[in-house]
Amino acid sequence: xxxxxxxxxxxxxxxxxxxxxxxxxxxxxxxxxxxxxxxxxxxxxxxxxxxxxxxxxxxxxxxxxxxxxxxxxxxxxxxxxxxxxxxxxxxxxxxxxxxxxxxxxxxxxxxxxxxxxxxxxxxxxxxxxxxx
Amino acid sequence: xxxxxxxxxxxxxxxxxxxxxxxxxxxxxxxxxxxxxxxxxxxxxxxxxxxxxxxxxxxxxxxxxxxxxxxxxxxxxxxxxxxxxxxxxxxxxxxxxxxxxxxxxxxxxxxxxxxxxxxxxxxxxxxxxxxx
Numbered sequence: 001x002x003x004x005x006x007x008x009x010x011x012x013x014x015x016x017x018x019x020x021x022x023x024x025x026x027x028x029x030x031x032x033x034x035x036x037x038x039x040x041x042x043x044x045x046x047x048x049x050x051x052x053x054x055x056x057x058x059x060x061x062x063x064x065x066x067x068x069x070x071x072x073x074x075x076x077x078x079x080x081x082x083x084x085x086x087x088x089x090x091x092x093x094x095x096x097x098x099x100x101x102x103x104x105x106x107x108x109x110x111x112x113x114x115x116x117x118x119x120x121x122x123x124x125x126x127x128x129x130x131x132x
Numbered sequence: 133x134x135x136x137x138x139x140x141x142x143x144x145x146x147x148x149x150x151x152x153x154x155x156x157x158x159x160x161x162x163x164x165x166x167x168x169x170x171x172x173x174x175x176x177x178x179x180x181x182x183x184x185x186x187x188x189x190x191x192x193x194x195x196x197x198x199x200x201x202x203x204x205x206x207x208x209x210x211x212x213x214x215x216x217x218x219x220x221x222x223x224x225x226x227x228x229x230x231x232x233x234x235x236x237x238x239x240x241x242x243x244x245x246x247x248x249x250x251x252x253x254x255x256x257x258x259x260x261x262x263x264x
Contacts (some may be wrong), residue, residue: 019207021153021200023163031155031163034202034262035210066154068165072204076153078167130166 005107005129006040010079013069014040022047023066032058037100038067044086046125048097050115056122059085065124079131086125089127096121138172142211145201146172149236154179155198156190164190170199170234176218177256180229182247188254191217197201197256211263218257229252 006014022036039046045067049056059065063085073078091097093094094112097119101108113119138146154168170172177199181188191197197218201205203209223229226244229251233240245251 019202021155021165022164023153023155023198025157025161025163029157029161029194030196030214031157031165031198032212032214033153033155033163033165033198033214035200035202035207062161064164066155066163068167069149070167075167080164080166082162082164110175 005126006079006081007129007131010077010129010131011040013060013079014045014081015069018069018072019070020067020069022055023068024055025055025060025062026058027061037104039100039103043126045081045083045126046096047122047124048091048100048119049122050113050118051120052115052118056120059122067124076132079129081124081126082128083124083126085122086099087121089121089123091115091121094098094119107115137258138211138213138259139263142209142261142263143172143215145203145209146170146177146213149262150204151200152199152201154187155200156187157194157196158186158190160191165200171232171235175258177213177258178228179254179256180232180251181254182245182250183252184247184250188252191254193204199256206264208264211261213256214260215256216260217254219235219253219255221253221255223251223253224249226251 094116154167190220
């Protein structure tokens with residue numbers, strides 16, 4: 001069972017290179033949300049971040065996330081996926097970062113981000129989805 | 133001081149009728165995020181919801197929110213505003229709902245949502261912003 005929760009009707013919101021909005025919980029219990037690249041593969045959602053980011057520290061304390069997307073052409077079509085960090089894969093050479101950059105049409109011109117040494121791939125396993 | 137935290141450079145993300153993604157905290161402490169209409173007025177962010185929604189119950193327990201937006205034309209321009217519910221104004225006649233629907237170009241054809249009797253306007257006072 002590789003896709004337990006995301007309905008076929010809304011999977012395009014994850015396969016198209018749309019920005020999603022990733023929610024985590026801060027040290028004081030307040031929510032934090034920001035736009036992110038996402039890759040949907042083998043039933044998991046993957047993100048690139050750095051171990052220096054607040055979001056990463058949030059997830060070290062509480063590995064639960066919520067991911068929200070809507071369709072730019074039909075904004076009332078939306079998908080929320082909630083789940084947990086399942087794996088964190090170091091990406092010090094930016095291999096996964098480059099893969100996401102290519103998916104989102106970001107020209108890197110051979111450069112990598114200045115924080116590449118601390119880059120990681122966050123792999124989220126979906127648990128619940130809501131959609132409309 | 134009507135706009136303490138949102139920089140002039142990114143205020144257009146709130147004045148244009150862009151969907152934002154609103155994060156709240158669920159009963160079990162996990163984050164929840166979903167797309168919402170928003171109105172930026174007098175330094176506050178207002179949303180329409182219903183007292184029957186999970187989001188409303190989340191905010192009854194913990195009034196902290198995070199609001200994330202990015203620019204559809206320049207998706208790396210983003211704004212996150214964090215704040216708290218400052219006021220909840222009943223909207224049983226859908227006056228505020230209609231105002232937001234008009235702002236977002238949603239044709240109502242004289243109808244109101246079936247849950248109009250439980251509609252409320254949530255007024256959020258910003259406390260912190262992040263942008264890029």
